[in-house]
Amino acid sequence: MRKSTKLALAFVALAGAVGTTAYAENNASEKMREGTMMRLDKAMSDSGGTITFDQFSGAMNARLKKLVADNGGKLTVAQLADALEKARFERMAKRIIARYDSKGDGTLTSDDITGREKKVFAMLDKNNDGKIEKRELPKGGRFGRHHRWGGDGNGGDVQ
Structure with missing residues (x-):
């Protein structure tokens, strides 16, 4: 592989990582705000609709x-x-x-992992032939648009 191609691929990987981090940070900030508002709402409802600074500080x-x-x-x-x-x-x-714990005991076993894999495989194997074909993959989301499978997520090849 040529050096320029390697550099381009490294840049694309870095850009993807930065974009993912930015999205995760925005999502985390939104969740933090929601959590803060829930704590403040609870503190207010617990004290008749108003809170003192000490109650506010405790909730924050x-x-x-x-x-x-x-x-x-x-x-x-x-x-x-x-x-x-x-x-x-x-x-x-x-x-x-x-997500994986099939017995509900709070532990993860190899059987739990295999069971989850079988469920996901069965969902993707839409024609129940025991194989997943590219056309059976969702067009977007978690399993879609995977270039290593040779598709663009829309049934076409990646150029």
Whole structure:
């Protein structure tokens, strides 16, 4: 592969990663605002429709204040990043377990993974012939537009 092609592919990969990160950050900010509003609504309903500063402060950043207290009254960028990353990955892990856990016991087994794969395969194998063909893939979303399968998601080849 020529050097210019490699550089172009690296740039495309980097641009995709940056775009995905920007989307995730916007989505995370929106979820944070929704969570804040839910906490404020709850605090107001718990206290008859009005809240004091102390109630407001408690509803706003209780977890952040706990992190500061747990770290001797000061929180470094590294400590905060570690806590945020851990919380993010714990949420992701809970979603994955919930999606795959067929017994509802909060654990993930090889049988759970295989069972989930069989369900997804069966959904994609629209003609039930035991094979997934490119035309059976959705035109968009998670399984669509995968160039490695040779399609543009619309039944045509990628140019």
